[in-house]
Amino acid sequence: MPHLDLTADPVDLCAALVDVPSVSGDEAPLADALERALREQAPHLELLRSGQAVLARTNLGRERRVLLAGHIDTVPIADNLPSRRDGDLLYGCGTSDMKAGDAVIAHLAATVSDPRHDLTLVFYDCEEVEAARNGLGRIEREHADWLRADLAILGEPTNAGVEAGCQGTLRGEITTRGRRAHSARSWLGRNAVHAAAAVLDRLNTYGARTVDIDGCEYREGLQAVRIVGGVAGNVVPDECVVTVNFRFAPDRTAAAAEQHVREVFDGFEVAVTDLSPGALPGLTAPAAAEFIAATAATPSAKYGWTDVSRFAALGIPAVNYGPGDPNLAHTREEYVDTRQITEATAVLRRFLAR
Structure with a gap:
């Protein structure tokens, strides 16, 4: 089983995640590695395994709960593994969509042990295939309490900007x-x-x-x-x-x-x-407004459909925020600008840490 150091530089963590193939339906090796790493390096978190999804959360009695979610599957590999670095760019299958976002979330899960808000982390399977197989749907059916939150942040690639709701x-x-x-x-x-x-x-x-x-x-x-x-x-x-x-x-x-x-x-x-259905941005909700202030960004509308719709259907304000260029998703030349990984990590740490 590959070893993941969640406390390492999230850029290095991203490369390690990319180097574990996880095409939709074959996420088990990566899910196993994430579960073991969270158990060993984030003892402050309660863990749950659901199929090939790994969930973790704090139970600190905070006034609000923030949920960070990222899918761990990729489209089929196109001769673009293992990962490789070229200056500030990290190439490889899933770098942008969305193992860069997963790396940010996993790193913060292990290194923010006393957050301002209670946290739920959801690493889920089968996002890149038909909706009936999407891991979030299974989690909603079998573990609905794990999806309760005051704000959901989906780590889809947005070039480290805030894209609110979705069409x-x-x-x-x-x-x-x-x-x-x-x-x-x-x-x-x-x-x-x-x-x-x-x-x-x-x-x-x-x-x-x-x-x-x-x-x-x-x-x-x-x-x-x-x-x-x-x-x-x-x-x-x-x-x-x-x-x-x-x-x-x-x-x-x-x-x-x-x-x-x-x-x-x-x-x-x-x-x-x-x-x-689409997803309303819900930016006037207190937790969402606080997040927008922490990013110092001007939110824009999400053109396209993402899983924020699932959270909006549950009455949870939801935004897309993550490193990576969505236009590079699913391409042979897929890469992520590592500076965006660093930036997104700093922004979310500023929002989450006490």
Whole structure:
């Protein structure tokens, strides 16, 4: 089992985490190493193992509780292990998404033994695959009390900035139907692909909202992301499916987002295939406001969906904050600027330590 020194420089700890492969579904070696390290180096923490997730917390009776969470799995390795250093850059699978954030959280877990707030640390599995396997969902079902907090900070890569809440996302299929015919006698049929032009017209003229919530500007978007139609080169198609993706501001509920999409495509056959609610930033909550003050950063809206949505659904204000460039996630050339690891560690220590 690899040895992890949680008290070491978090940059070195990040490299050590990266060098333990943990593709989704195969997190056990890293989870085992984290569990052993926390038991040996952070005796002030209560520990819980849930599948391939490792949880730890203080029970000091503080007025507030802050939860720090990071997934320990990565996408499949792309000839980018072991890690390597090039000046201030640390290369390797998972450096940015999100073992740099995990290193910060694990280091603070071991070195902040008398925090200002009670702490819960969650290192979870299977974030990079289908939502049904996400470790946070299992923890919520089996150990819901471990997810109670006044603020959740998800260590996703944000270039060490604060991204508050997140957009919701809906995928739907808009189907147009026609009548098959031989293309040489097209007047005997009705072309479903041509009928889809009306769907595209509505998308072209769609006016997306921009919404300000807690000083963060969320821009919505409704886009066609796929079109499928036709069965052969000499057949008038009788079915065409336009897949759309609606990224919506978190002031809309999932139900309201679905209703809106159905209204936009009124008169068409609409089937929702995937729907996840957004997360309100909740920056006016006391613990969140204190964190923002500690970062001295101007929060921005999170464009995209992250697991902060799960915490928001539990009524917990949640933000994304971590080292790493999200644009490098899942790439062969993935790296993290180690200066951001140092910066994020200092900011969170300032927020958490007494």
